[in-house]
Amino acid sequence: MSAVIKPKTDPILSVINIEVIYDHVILVLKGVSLEVLDGQIVALLGANGAGKTTTLKAISNLLRAERGEVTKGMILYRGERIDRSSPAELVKRGICQVMEGRHCFQHLTVEENLLTGAYTRGYIASGVREELEKVYRYFPRLKERRHAQSGYTSGGEQQMTAIGRALMARPRMILLDEPSMGLAPQLVEEIFEIVRELNRKEGVSFLLAEQNTNIALRYADYGYILENGRVVMDGEGRELAENEDVKEFYLGFSSAGRRSFRDVKSYRRRKRWL
Amino acid sequence: MPTQVAFFVEVLAGGLLAGVMYALVALGFVLIYKASGVFNFAQGSMVFFAALTFVSLTERGWNFWLALAVTLVVMVVLGVVIERTVLRPLVNQPQITLFMATIGLTFVLEGLSQLIWGSQPHGLELGIADVPIDWLSQKLNINISQFDIFAAFVAGALVAVLAVFFQKTRIGRALRAVADDHQAALAVGIPLQHIWAIVWAVAGFVALVAGLMWGVRNGVQYALTFTALKALPVLLIGGFESIPGAIIGGLIIGATEKLAEVYVGPMFGGGIESWFAYVVALLFLLVRPEGLYGEKHIDRV
Numbered sequence A: 001m002s003a004v005i006k007p008k009t010d011p012i013l014s015v016i017n018i019e020v021i022y023d024h025v026i027l028v029l030k031g032v033s034l035e036v037l038d039g040q041i042v043a044l045l046g047a048n049g050a051g052k053t054t055t056l057k058a059i060s061n062l063l064r065a066e067r068g069e070v071t072k073g074m075i076l077y078r079g080e081r082i083d084r085s086s087p088a089e090l091v092k093r094g095i096c097q098v099m100e101g102r103h104c105f106q107h108l109t110v111e112e113n114l115l116t117g118a119y120t121r122g123y124i125a126s127g128v129r130e131e132l133e134k135v136y137r138y139f140p141r142l143k144e145r146r147h148a149q150s151g152y153t154s155g156g157e158q159q160m161t162a163i164g165r166a167l168m169a170r171p172r173m174i175l176l177d178e179p180s181m182g183l184a185p186q187l188v189e190e191i192f193e194i195v196r197e198l199n200r201k202e203g204v205s206f207l208l209a210e211q212n213t214n215i216a217l218r219y220a221d222y223g224y225i226l227e228n229g230r231v232v233m234d235g236e237g238r239e240l241a242e243n244e245d246v247k248e249f250y251l252g253f254s255s256a257g258r259r260s261f262r263d264v265k266s267y268r269r270r271k272r273w274l
Numbered sequence B: 001m002p003t004q005v006a007f008f009v010e011v012l013a014g015g016l017l018a019g020v021m022y023a024l025v026a027l028g029f030v031l032i033y034k035a036s037g038v039f040n041f042a043q044g045s046m047v048f049f050a051a052l053t054f055v056s057l058t059e060r061g062w063n064f065w066l067a068l069a070v071t072l073v074v075m076v077v078l079g080v081v082i083e084r085t086v087l088r089p090l091v092n093q094p095q096i097t098l099f100m101a102t103i104g105l106t107f108v109l110e111g112l113s114q115l116i117w118g119s120q121p122h123g124l125e126l127g128i129a130d131v132p133i134d135w136l137s138q139k140l141n142i143n144i145s146q147f148d149i150f151a152a153f154v155a156g157a158l159v160a161v162l163a164v165f166f167q168k169t170r171i172g173r174a175l176r177a178v179a180d181d182h183q184a185a186l187a188v189g190i191p192l193q194h195i196w197a198i199v200w201a202v203a204g205f206v207a208l209v210a211g212l213m214w215g216v217r218n219g220v221q222y223a224l225t226f227t228a229l230k231a232l233p234v235l236l237i238g239g240f241e242s243i244p245g246a247i248i249g250g251l252i253i254g255a256t257e258k259l260a261e262v263y264v265g266p267m268f269g270g271g272i273e274s275w276f277a278y279v280v281a282l283l284f285l286l287v288r289p290e291g292l293y294g295e296k297h298i299d300r301v
């Protein structure tokens, strides 16, 4: 095999057996554990409502704004607990979330959107211009559209704006939620290519939630499959892509339609304890 | 100029200038609503509190600029304190709860103002008399108060300062970002609470300017709190989220109100000025429910 094997590194992010409850009663994550090694792209897969977004929001601490709460377990970033840090502190420390549905600031121009990403870096002083140019190098289309109001740019451009905006904070780790949502296949490919490039050249680690298992596993070093708030399977990207169950249920090689993982004999449920 | 025309111009100009004063109050509402979705019923009592504080300080012999500076500081601190003590604990509550909280705040502020400074009315002078400009009266036979012109300049300057602040500064950009999308603002690391505190402080500053202008016109007294009610039709027309809307809305209300009073009023035996603004606003709502400049939600995905 000639594939480049990435050196084993320390985890940049460890999620350890977390439980999340919304509105004090709705239990959504029932003990999720996962790990992202420094420099990895990790995919978080699963059907609608599996809890992918909830996991990402638990990490970036955006849950509180939605009346959600991590009630058990812990989250470590470079070995330090971050479950009590505010989203702003997390951004400062290098974790940025790109939310599902992009969430660009609609009435701001593309460039203004990007600049808001540098908010935590303080008054426009050092490096923000350079950072902007760098984002424009990765996304030349944004440079052309930089004076356009974000709300009037295309879905692909908004996704690029959202990723670019996160990059402006100079993150070490990006939590990317459903980048493929509502985009044409070619554009999805383009976005994933850029993600890979950012990962290789800038050394940014990615945890990306995707329903599009096929593409996610082609780009991810490692993957976790989430079902009903639990991790039901994990493994190297290539290994998962070749797994029969994954093929059947998530890659659409089955004629039976999607059933639950639970119904399959070969499926061994893994309990992940600390 | 023929007297008929001169009279019309005079009424129109008077109305537009009165409209500027309404716009000043409406601005305070717009700022807070835009950034936090709270309709701050207490804006009127903030206007009152600001004017009363300023006038009381000057009456105690304070120098004009010192009193102005101290009042400004007081308003900024007040804004921050309100955000901390009233709004922050209620974050994530339904809008109606926040609205009720600001109604409560209205009465607390009114009580507090009078507790600190007493309840007697004061006159306020800024050194510019509220008298017609001689030149215009003599040459064109039009009476326009020089204070009105001054107030219009002040309002213009205020809007210009706000525009630069919002468009060109990092904090201003963050404010607009928060107004657009709270969640996304949080995600990029903009601390909402700081931004809200800043907005309340800016609204306090706007209240001070409005309070001074209205104080000169009507005296500093409890009735100043009702300026808030004058701003309501302005907001209905201009939209709750638009600064240009507040200005245009103010001008429309001011002008139609005065014109109606003079030309339509006699048909009803006069006295329509006080409620005609609401008629205009309601008619307007039928045509454009989101207001003249109401935020069009951009629906592209």
Ligand SMILES: Nc1ncnc2c1ncn2[C@@H]1O[C@H](COP(=O)(O)OP(=O)(O)OP(=O)(O)O)[C@@H](O)[C@H]1O
Binding pocket: A022, A023, A026, A028, A046, A047, A048, A049, A050, A051, A052, A053, A054, A055, A066, A067, A068, A100, A211
């Ligand atoms: N704010 C909330 N309050 C209550 N329940 C919620 C909230 N947000 C999500 N949920 C519930 O939590 C579960 C997981 O939702 P989540 O958004 O994390 O799933 P997902 O894997 O991201 O799904 P999708 O692929 O559709 O984005 C769902 O059943 C959802 O109904």
Ligand SMILES: [Mg+2]
Binding pocket: A052, A053, A054, A100, A177, A178, A209
């Ligand atoms: Mg989701």
